[in-house]
Amino acid sequence: MARDNLELVQGTLDLLVLKTLDLGPNHGLGIARRIQAVSQGAFHPQPGSLFPSLHRLEESGWLTSEWGESENRRRAKYYRLTRAGRRRLEAEVANWDRVAAAIRLVLSAT
Numbered sequence: 001m002a003r004d005n006l007e008l009v010q011g012t013l014d015l016l017v018l019k020t021l022d023l024g025p026n027h028g029l030g031i032a033r034r035i036q037a038v039s040q041g042a043f044h045p046q047p048g049s050l051f052p053s054l055h056r057l058e059e060s061g062w063l064t065s066e067w068g069e070s071e072n073r074r075r076a077k078y079y080r081l082t083r084a085g086r087r088r089l090e091a092e093v094a095n096w097d098r099v100a101a102a103i104r105l106v107l108s109a110t
Contacts, residue, residue, distance in 0.1 A: 006042045013045060013053045015096060018081065018089040021063065027076035028054060054079055062088050 008016075020026065020034045031054075032045040057063045062085030070076040081089070 005044055006039075008043060008045075008049075012096075013049055014057060015089070015092045016043070016045070017050070017053055017057060018062065018085060018092065021079055021081040022086065022089055025078045025080040027068075027070055027078050029070075029076070031079070057085070060088075061085075 016035050017031060020031050020038075023034070026034065028047070028050060032047075032050055035043050035045050054063065054065075058065055058079070062082055063079045064082055065077050065079045067075060068078045
């Protein structure tokens with residue numbers, strides 16, 4: 001089911017990248033495609049925001065990377081979640097749940 005493209009709330013791309021890599025290592029294009037597929041087309045991460053996010057997460061110690069060969073036999077940088085990245089993902093999910101619950105309360109106010 002295709003949906004209109006939604007704009008990502010600032011800071012959520014990192015969360016989506018962490019969650020995607022929690023499912024297994026992947027390269028940049030694979031991460032973008034996975035996010036698009038899982039969101040049923042609602043999110044289309046663009047290279048101009050995805051690659052800075054990957055770089056930021058790697059510099060924070062939440063990802064590691066290594067060069068490998070993609071499915072189309074091209075050289076690609078594969079990213080993997082670290083233990084610290086898994087802990088960060090858990091914290092981010094818990095925070096997101098609190099934020100979403102608070103927003104629901106405000107939107108349901110009468």
